[in-house]
Amino acid sequence: MRYIGNKTQLLQNIEKVIRSHVPDDAKSFCDIFSGTASVARYFKKDFEIYSNDLLYFSYCLQRATIENDDIPTFDKLKEELNIDDPISYFNNMPTDQMESLPQEKRFFQNTYSPVGGRMYMTDSNALRIDYARNVIEEWRNKKILSDNEYYYLVASVVEGVPFISNIAGTYGAYSKKWDPRSSKKFELVELPIVKNGKNNKCYNEDGLELLKHISGDILYIDPPYNSRQYLPNYHVLETAAKYDYPEVRGVTGQRPDNGQKSDFCSKRKVLKAFESLIANANFKHIFLSYSTDGIMQLEDIERIMQKYGKPDSFEVTYISYKRFKSNSNSRITVDLEEMVVYISKEVK
Numbered sequence: 001m002r003y004i005g006n007k008t009q010l011l012q013n014i015e016k017v018i019r020s021h022v023p024d025d026a027k028s029f030c031d032i033f034s035g036t037a038s039v040a041r042y043f044k045k046d047f048e049i050y051s052n053d054l055l056y057f058s059y060c061l062q063r064a065t066i067e068n069d070d071i072p073t074f075d076k077l078k079e080e081l082n083i084d085d086p087i088s089y090f091n092n093m094p095t096d097q098m099e100s101l102p103q104e105k106r107f108f109q110n111t112y113s114p115v116g117g118r119m120y121m122t123d124s125n126a127l128r129i130d131y132a133r134n135v136i137e138e139w140r141n142k143k144i145l146s147d148n149e150y151y152y153l154v155a156s157v158v159e160g161v162p163f164i165s166n167i168a169g170t171y172g173a174y175s176k177k178w179d180p181r182s183s184k185k186f187e188l189v190e191l192p193i194v195k196n197g198k199n200n201k202c203y204n205e206d207g208l209e210l211l212k213h214i215s216g217d218i219l220y221i222d223p224p225y226n227s228r229q230y231l232p233n234y235h236v237l238e239t240a241a242k243y244d245y246p247e248v249r250g251v252t253g254q255r256p257d258n259g260q261k262s263d264f265c266s267k268r269k270v271l272k273a274f275e276s277l278i279a280n281a282n283f284k285h286i287f288l289s290y291s292t293d294g295i296m297q298l299e300d301i302e303r304i305m306q307k308y309g310k311p312d313s314f315e316v317t318y319i320s321y322k323r324f325k326s327n328s329n330s331r332i333t334v335d336l337e338e339m340v341v342y343i344s345k346e347v348k
């Protein structure tokens with residue numbers, strides 16, 4: 001999924017750094033700022049995973065593929081409604097057939113598409129999302145879906161939305177002209193699941209609070225690194241996951257933030273938040289991924305991590321990578337650098 005700070009491109013580099021510090025008998029891995037869940041999903045092959053994010057749509061992506069250890073079988077759906085595979089059921093249904101959905105249940109169409117005066121997606125794709133989300137809620141209310149099945153389907157909707165969204169990267173604004181992506185038909189995405197047979201656990205909390213209650217071997221910290229809050233940039237995905245008919249405002253149709261603002265996006269608050277995170281972390285091996293032009297300076301990161309780390313364990317590894325940026329006329333390559341900062345910690 002396109003997401004600011006998504007680590008999919010860097011997973012193998014991150015793994016190399018982690019492997020160079022962590023002994024083979026490490027068992028658990030916590031991805032405390034999980035976002036798209038790409039890191040948690042990747043390391044699930046090797047570790048019991050704990051994952052977390054402030055955003056609910058991220059929780060759904062995690063819950064679907066981390067806590068679920070198999071693709072759900074949808075037995076009750078089959079038994080009661082004769083639907084074997086709900087993803088193909090939604091994807092193969094003609095849009096005309098979805099027109100039976102009452103107007104007041106079409107939150108996406110009434111808010112994010114031209115019917116609602118915005119252009120995040122076409123009217124027909126908005127209706128396809130509305131239809132799927134309404135039916136998924138109805139199945140859950142009728143207890144035809146287990147929790148695992150419910151989160152799997154919600155995550156399949158969320159993963160599908162960016163493929164048809166008329167945006168230049170984030171949902172901070174929609175484009176005024178239709179991007180070719182918008183003319184594709186919206187589809188739910190089937191999510192692969194790595195089975196590890198372990199007691200994996202997902203959370204939707206402030207990481208600073210959560211770290212007071214959990215412990216383990218490896219803590220991977222990938223916080224926001226600039227002042228762009230995530231919720232305003234991904235509000236449409238949050239609403240696809242919650243489907244809670246929020247009162248949206250402004251030209252861009254933002255939803256209220258309900259305490260989902262991150263201290264890691266505030267120059268004034270970030271150091272205090274970072275120190276509290278490191279101080280409370282009950283993990284033996286701590287890795288921070290951070291951009292070299294983030295709002296925390298390396299000197300501050302070093303001072304804080306040295307204070308809580310075992311003597312001489314502090315180490316910085318730089319990872320260089322390329323990112324493609326496109327605007328309406330051209331595609332350019334930008335050279336970027338990310339650091340992975342390590343300490344080991346004495347834990348009780």
Ligand SMILES: C[S@@+](CC[C@H](N)C(=O)[O-])C[C@H]1O[C@@H](n2cnc3c(N)ncnc32)[C@H](O)[C@@H]1O
Nearest residue numbers: 005006007033035036053054206207224230262
């Ligand atoms: C750089 S992104 C993580 C990207 C992720 N590693 C990936 O590959 O998709 C940072 C994430 O931290 C989350 N976040 C920010 N502050 C948080 C907090 N206090 N507690 C939990 N999550 C937080 C944001 O919602 C965002 O998803």
